Amino acid sequence: MSSVPAPQPTDRQLLLLLDGYSLLFRAFYALREPMMRTESGVATNALFGFASMLANVVAQTRPTHLAVALDAEGPTFRDAILESYKGTRAPTPDDLRQQLDAARGLLEAIGVPAVEASGFEADDVIATLATRARDAGIATRIVTGDRDLLQLVEDPLIVVLLTRKGVSNLEAFDEAKVLETYGVPPARYGDLASLRGDSSDNLPGVPGIGPKTAAALLDRFESIEGILAHLDALSARQREALEQARSQLLEARLLTQLRRDVAELPSLDALRLGPWDPRRAETLMVGTFELRRPFQALVRAFEGRPTAGDEPPPVESPVAHLTDVSAAAVVERLAPGATVAVAATFAGDPGRSRVVELALGVEGVVWAGSPEDAPTHLWEALGSCVLVGAGPKEIVRSLVMEHAVPLEPRALVDLEVLGWLVDSADVAHGLDQLARRWLGRHLDDRGPLEAEAAPLGARQWVEVVHPIREALERRLTEDDLWRLATDVEIPLTRVLTDMEIHGVAIDRDVLAAIGTELATERDRALAEVRHYAGGELNPNSPRQLAVVLFERLGLPAGRKTKTGYSTDARVLESLRDAHPIVAAILRFRELDKLLSTFYEGLRSEIGADGRIHATFNQAVARTGRISSERPNLQNIPVRTDEGKRFRDAFVATEGHVLVAADYSQIELRVLAHLSGDEELVRILSGDGDVHTLVAARVFGVPAERVTPQQRSVAKMVTYGLSYGMEAYGLAQRLGVPPAEAEGILADFFAAFPGLRHYRDASVDAARAQGFTTTLLGRRRYLPDLDSPNRTVRQGAERQAMNAGTQGLAADIFKIALVRLHAALSPTDGALVLQVHDEVVVEAVAERAHDVRALVEDVLEHAFALRVPLRVQSGVGRSWGRAKADA
Template identity: 35%
Template sequence: MSEPEHPKTLLLVDGSSYLYRAFHAMPDLRAVPGDPASPATGAIRGMINMMQKLRKDVRADYAACVFDAPGKTFRDDLYPDYKANRSPMPDDLRAQIEPIHEVVRLLGWKVLNVPGVEADDVIGTLSCLASDRGVRTVISSGDKDLSQLVNEQVTVIDTMNDKVRDLAGVEAEFGVPPRLMVDYQALVGDSVDNVPGVDKVGPKTAVKLLQEYGSLDALIERAAEVKGAVGENLRRALEWLPKGRALLTIRKDCDLAGHIPGLPGLDDIVIGGQDVERLKVFYDQYGFKGLVKQLEQHEVPPELIEEQRSKKKVGPGPGTGGLFDEPDLSGLSKVTNLQYETLLTWEQFDAWLPRIEAAPLVALDTETSSLDEMRAEIVGLSFSIEPGVAAYVPLAHSYAGAPEQLPREPVLARLKPWLEDAGRPKLGQHVKYDRHVFANHGIEARGYAHDTMLQSYVLEVHKPHGLASLAERHLGRSGIDFETIAGKGAHQIPFQQVPIDKAAEYSCEDSDQTLDVHLALWPKLERDARLRYIYDLEMRSSEALYRIERNGVLIDAGQLSRQSHELGQRIMQLEQEAHELAGQPFNLGSPKQIGEIFFGKLGLPVVKKTASGAPSTDEEVLEKLAEDYPLPAKILEHRGLSKLKGTYTDKLAQLAHPRTGRVHTHYAQAVAVTGRLSSNDPNLQNIPVKTAEGRRIREAFVAPPGHAIASADYSQIELRIMAHLSEDPALLRAFTEGLDVHRATASEVFGVAPDQVTSEQRRYAKVINFGLIYGMSSFGLARNLGIETKAAAAYIDRYFQRYPGVKHYMDETRASAKERGFVETVFGRRLYLPEINSPNGPRRGGAERAAINAPMQGTAADLIKLSMVRIQDLLDAQGRGTRMIMQVHDELVFEVPEAEVEWVRTEIPRVMAGVAELRVPLLAEIGVGPNWEQAH
């Protein structure tokens, strides 16, 4: 008996919704990167990404992408003020409309834009036509208006927000079924399209009215029954409501015959294939080199396509990791070109080991039991010795029916001489993690010459650095997702339970792609001496950070426990005091209850409102109110102490490693665009130090017996860098002569002799000095100092009069950034600014502020990394017992044997001050104590 046919599917894309989303989601890309005069391409690229993903996710027989046509529609005739409030389309987006239409056609979609009606009307007509022919319709859009089209055969999906609006989904989201959505919209109105509803009737009231009366028509008939203000407003709107509903109703009877010749059938919108040759030309024209590579890689000879169709499985066969369980033409080139092996016997391993040892560069990938590098154990290893050639050694897969594997420790013992040989070049993706994993098995892996994650970080800091992103971007290769082989969420299995054939393919692909990405990126670094210098610095920093992470820091668990108890007592006391001030108990963590007490009961002034119009009680509001009222101050203190307790005093001791008794943070090296490091599990860089309670937490970071803690940091490093970059004579003189730079600035700005500067004037000058580095406006400065905006603007003007070099540097840097698309640190690190020419004012303003600050932050990051590397080299060369245990912003923290304390006091500041020669001297200061806090 033949299987029943599945109903055919029509896929309709709300192209107008898509292109606005693409425009606002993507950075300000240009056909020639960094050239603001070249065509904008962000919306085009975003549209391509979205259309490709949708086609992959939704199988369809028919498809069309529908756009709004230019010019008026019937709704404008019905209501001249329709959409009157809408802003004009940005020029950069308008210029991308025609190319978007073109590329969507080349991708195989029918493109429709019908004059006189909107895209929604075309979608409504086609969905109705499909339903009449038993064809189900999937509409892809973020526009809630299309919910009125939903029925048993029509579903709306919002891929950006993972929403499915079917019959149940619409009712769950809006409170009414799809058949009542137009009535609901008519009552609520549509501010975006300038269609008024009933005054003061919001979503909840509209749902309540429709549930009670059944429909808008019934409600209109019985409007006299509706009581209160709602009833009065409803009755005032009775004459308007029919027209409002007509404006919001999507048509299902548009004349499309001139646009789809095959109507009333659907044959003219059968989904088509890509026009590969013309796509290549298009992608090349708009600078999408990665997409060109992707097209070229997936070109497959016709005879191989036929072979793929006729076989369920293709590839090298069992034990090699090249199995595909169902036809997949997109991956065919991979299957036919790759030589992946799975090493299950000593004979296979012994055949591969000489190949590994003889290879000039080996890409290496570890598969492990955990993402925690200090606890992870090796489950398997893969090696790639040339593009397309890789092997996987499973060592600890443990699931029912798993084949016999080589024993882990003997295999690692055989590999150890090669792994520990610094003269055998190795390559990895995030090698610091792999080094920890090998160290967990007693192996000090050496000879890592390259890290593709760091290559990407140096070359393209503003882009993702994960292997999947790199492979797709630079090779046009898509890989196996981890969730595909291991599941996701609560159902995800550990890697040791992943079937070996799947694990082999996954791991071999990782090491193979790592080698392939390296071959694409390394020539770019070799061609640019300054970027090569930064890459070498990052590689050496990775080594120093591995040592710091491995060392860890000793924590006094008893002290943390006592602090937690004390904080808990104070938190309870604050809660009680807050209840007394409020005159009733309430939840200090509930914005709703706080709002009711602040504004309903106590009548405190409303500082600002939320998007929904309710008075806000966010942190900024609390801080403002706390200046005049005691209750907000209590709540702020309660929140601060609760965060300290929950984040640090309760948890730090729990994070100590059971084997070492120490806390081992993880330093993320390829995250911040400025080159700074971030710390997590635990985050040691966010421990608050402005309060006594915050500083006490650092007292729990202690030295073991016979040792001390030393803390060294740069003094006013970013201001010194500003002096170097701006070459401002007054600023250079202040640092060269060793003056108090804030006092010197106060003297210049306030026009008094340095010895006449008051503490308040120095404080103002300090805020101005650091504020201008971060692009602070006169409004921000006024708020920070608690003064009028005019006064703050006058201070800034006076500052620039006295330090014209700083003003010149800022103006020149902004102009250069707009022209080049990036700025650089003193040492050559590039800091890209994709939004520097954005038509979006706030985005462009943010990029301009970053252009000023990034060279200073980035240079400070380079300096601390240089110090870290130089100091580690010195410690190793002299065989010192001193160990680096933390890096926090511009600070390095050490665990020092008592016998080396004086050496550290002298040598560490000397090394840090001497890592680079700027136009002003670098100054590093150091303190020593039994714990981190007392070392300051």
Template identity: 35%
Template sequence: MADKILLIDGHSILNRAFYGLPPLTNGKGFHTNAIYGFITILLKTIEEEKPSYLTVAFDRSEPTFRHKMYKEYKGTRKPMPEELREQVPVMKEVLQAMGITVVEQAGLEADDIIGTLARRCSSADKEVVVLSGDKDLLQLATDTVKIKIPKTSKGQTTIEEYYAKDVKDKYQVTPSEFIDVKALMGDSSDNIPGLPGVGEKTATKIIATYQSIENAYAHRAEVKPPRASKMLDERYDLAVLSKELATINVTADFPFELEGAKLNNIFTEEAYVYFQDLQFKNLLPKFTVAPIVNDIAKKFRVITDEKEIQTALANLKNDCFGVAYQKDIGFAISDQGEAFAVPLNNPMTEMLLLPYFVQALSKPGKFCAFDVKKLLKFHGVPRDKSWFDVSLAAYLLNPLKNDYTFQDVAQEHLDLVIDEQDPELLLCYEAYTVSNAKEILRKKLKETQMDELYDTVEMPLVFTLEDMEEAGIKVDAITLKEYGDKLALGIEQLQAEIYAETGEEFNINSPKQMGEILFDKLGLPHGKKTKTGYSTAAGVLEKLAPEYPVVSKILEYRQLAKLKSTYADGLANYIGSDGRIHGTFNQTITATGRISSTEPNLQNIPIRMELGRLIRKVFIPEPGYTFVDADYSQIELRILAHYSGDEQLISAYKEAEDIHRLTAAKVFHVPFEEVTELQRRNAKAVNFGIVYGISAHGLSEDLSITRKEAQEYIENYFQTYPGIKKFLDGQVEKAKADGYVTTLFHRRRPVPELKSSNFNLRSFGERVAMNAPIQGTAADIMKIAMIQVNEAIKSAGLKSRLLLQVHDELLIEAYESEVEQVKEILHQHMERAVTLEVPLVIDIGIGHNWYEAK
């Protein structure tokens, strides 16, 4: 069997991978989807073809021209998206690191290189396989040159294979005749003009009959249809030019040594480093080289003997221990580069050996962990020691990741890729990682000016959140059931009314069935059909609701159904044996720094509708206690006033004026005393919309006004508060220049969206640049207030305790005799959490349930 060479059309496969995969980054903002897709296709093809030689051809960065007239058609080709462009040079570096030959030549396109190499190698009795997403390369197919073309359909990629016979079978023309078909029909993406009005079917029929453009021209009077005959007669020169453009050069002159393209082991140490940095975790097991990991693992051990554990703990000498714990697996401690793990894989060993872990955590010294809050749940672990939480530091440095694992930290900050499967050794790696990453992360926090934010806000907040999780919140199970029953009745009644108005029963929860009823049967306007049927998204239905009562009822049905499933039924699953819900508060989820809650999520209770707000009635204090609720008043607008330095806005807040009424008076040009409630509501929407970078389109949707009116509102607003316009524009420019924006406390929010080639994504980035400093500063202020309020309550020895934080609101379960003291603590520490150009103000409510207190 002849040796085989695989020739790959670099840009073509890279382009296909880019558009075929969702956006991916390596955690540092660099896009990787095209590279990852390319390598996946490459490995699959190598496995299938088992070539002896491999070469990847790339176009030069600057366009090349096979004909001087080619430049006339240059403008039709779309520019390469920046997210793809940045991956091209790295792709070449990765291939070279894998020992794969990369060829590019000034004056030649990749298909000319491939065509020439295919001809040379075929002539040298080598079997040739060409991989490309470009159908043009079918002209190279022969009995010994096979063309492989990836095709993606419904998310699945298959490879079509063509020898010369296969081209003829599928396209009714030979590979060489395929050139003439392409020339007649043209291809704007390849800058081939073709003949006007001649499509693929006509071009194929002409060449199948006459074999070439030249022969078709000789018989042009016979060519059908008449318009094609006319074009061929009048624009023959264009057809000849198109053929020249469509013809791949198979005799190009460039150096190439076949032996230099010999395919050896592509999983090299150099490639391993690239795969680490690109975070291609599932490809790393293919490598047999991982010297760093192997050297580290030699210092790990698993111990089960009680005396050996005691000795290991007694010998801990470092001033910063890395610790890790995983329920049902065990614990691990790292000291001076070494680590040991203790399995706790059954109740007996856990009972016997877990106390040693708690004992270790009580030793003097500093401790590092990936999730300190989890360790604080062990009884007896002191909270006054100098902890370092690696997950928090990593989050501050890169707040855009969806989740954080210690493996990510190891890879990003230690250049260490961990693919260990053994659970005990994995714990050793975690302890080792947190111990060794601490100083690196500390240095990076200092470089980004976030060290103070970490030390004074994020780390102290861990202890506050643990106090809140331990306290939990009491739920009145009877009231919760009554609430659920009330919702069930409402859902049942709405369902009956919807069926009556539509004239038939259907699954209201099925978007497909609902779309057919509303838009096909009832003929409602604005129906937008997708691949799966009509869209029944909330935005679509909300436009119809004012004029069509049945749509309004469907929206209400959805709201009640969500309330019942998520809250009435869902909350019951989280009530503990003490009658309280002990949820989880998360610090590392949102990009702006806001806290989120899970199990359950109490921050998404729909408070805009009364029935949604009523769920708060089920949350009650213990007997002898009452709820005290404190809510920041317009904190984000106050921060905007501070940031912008706008004199009118600052003056309004200092004078404690009604900011929405004042804005209405300025924007609508009416006396302050004559502002109507509608005008005030509209001004309120503008005030808060500006904070989020709202557009005229968005405001028109919110207020049900024309886009022109909305644009006038916004323009009048900026005329009223010119400092705000200057500040917001400045934030966008800063983000474009720096790649990020910051809060008052130096929290960074990267804005990679501003570099996107997608207009909608760039517009989103601009809104982020405007809003993130404001929303992030509000989150920072709330965190400072939480820490101070919690510490003040504890320092005073009160029985009261902080239970919840929801957006700009704190909920305290106050002992009845301590209510006034708690109110004073809230005023003191929430309103003085930070000094701004305008005063911070809180509203306080008291009640026998959360609904009353709010």
């Protein structure tokens, strides 16, 4: 198997491909009762539905490239293979035929390419364009009613949006969804269609082989060829049916196979959304076809798209043309507080790479070279400067850790973070992508003759740093985000850099002991599972489990998927008391995950210095939260005793201790502040158990009579409200009917009416302005609030409900980190970990008491709310002991 890495999406580029005739046909039949016509009698239902769907999906996906694939007139290569191909289809009604012709004019009027290829179907056009985009690292979304296109699904770049009811309901299919729905991965969908048959394409299939049987055969033998090569392994009935259908089956597979090599198609650049002429489009859509609503929807969907007559952006946006000088000449210009543009090229592992070339630009000059060639006094001079670039944290980390450079810059300005602050959905990373987004300049677009040229070096990249910074500063100022940038995000980059460089020590012996104990317990659980199963069984195999649980042991079957009965965690939990094997399976799975994900994950990230240097991501989560990777510290398990043990492996160095401090119910406290609910504010301002007091208020009983179950329900509801949870989600969590969950929520909102008002007001405000804001101004854009798709719209509403709460909680924690980093400097303490609402500090043992008090004070006074911020802290030689001391 090839080891070529899968391409990744680039700079917010997204290709949207619509299966034109498939969608027009669907719209025609979905909207013909009653038939829509103009005053002159021209049918318009298909055009209405198609234009409405186009506007909807453009508004939701915001593509950079767009095309509609159409079937060309005349026969295709498939007709040469099978003369009766699609011969069972009814003739196209005249009303529809007229609209199919008109669709081309409509697409031309709105400036959307209609793409076709003689001898091929629209499916082949889509397959070729999607493959080209994949190879270029551009994400693709395909909108169609034809399931044959599911063959193209490929994580993470190609997703098919399949039409369901009517013309407004789209269902997204990634690889997991295809497998769950049809029982085969996308690459085998053509084999599945050939086996089961497809009446719309006049493919007969194999008698007696239905969808489930076909999926099972493909799961076992991988392909039609594999099945035909192993007929002896099948039952007599299946063997006979497949043998008789051999020739037509292989023929059908040729017909279902999509072509990805259609030659005469426009380039991807030709599909980039360019200017359009709304006046011309209005003349056709409104004046001729009387499609006012779809036209208005398209105008909204194309908001921001240049119109005819607009001046195109300059090909060469202004850049800072720098003069090459020596490192010594750069040092002469490095006055304290100077702003220095920085860029670098790397080699090696992307997460732990070495700087190959470094470029520094200041006051019109630039030095570029290997870090080893730089004089020591350059690093000293940079210590009083502000470094600006794309990913300066990674550059400084590499220089310090991989090159042993004594570099401690005054501050770091990360252009990627500033771009994310403008729009948290923006995934532009790297100077080339940032230059495209903010300067309209393509730095690395080389033609065919330059394909073998060496990639651009740091010297070329550094010239765009300051122009990008200026563009971002202007936008941040316009959006009232500049203070959030300067007070929180920019200083936080420096904090996270120090955290990554410092790292946290790991006790290898403790970690190894944890791994040994987990492996022993896992093997014991596996033996127990096989004892109850009466033989060999892989507890991670859904198919094997289903056979044992529902056939051999006769347990009540849970929910059924396309591939059989589900054996997921929810189903197994519901069967826990039905048979002892279920508890053993759950135990095995838990231990197996702890070993493979957490033990191995932590062990593989320990550096030569015995420490883990995780990467903390500042510009990933749309809520504003910090995330981490290599390892993902946020996922360290804390619900089970075995999971909690991993904390024991995180230790302080000799003569030091760890101080762990955790915000208590921060999102609930933020919610009380934002909602102003008097009763919730009163409860959180006191010292009693919050969840007990909330339960007492909801269930109308004295606090001393609150049951553990009532407290658990109250806790689930209060935390769930922070995430926009509705009755259905609560019912799933509590395992109760939706009606009962509705009653619980009604009682909760009756007890705390301010919360319902706040939730409703948050959604209304977000819908009115298109985004949410935190008290500090952090924005989150939610275009799906106006989606006609009910599920999508409700998802956006939940995001609007929780964005203010989660966003302010994230802001508070970031403020606390910045202030704590500064306050720890005189104590010789260092931040080493950040996990969810918790921070871990490594402190000199003799100063542990003072550092603990300092940490609590900084966190509790990071931001003034209507209710006090509470912090729980502890001290210990390990993270686990510090948590136990809290």
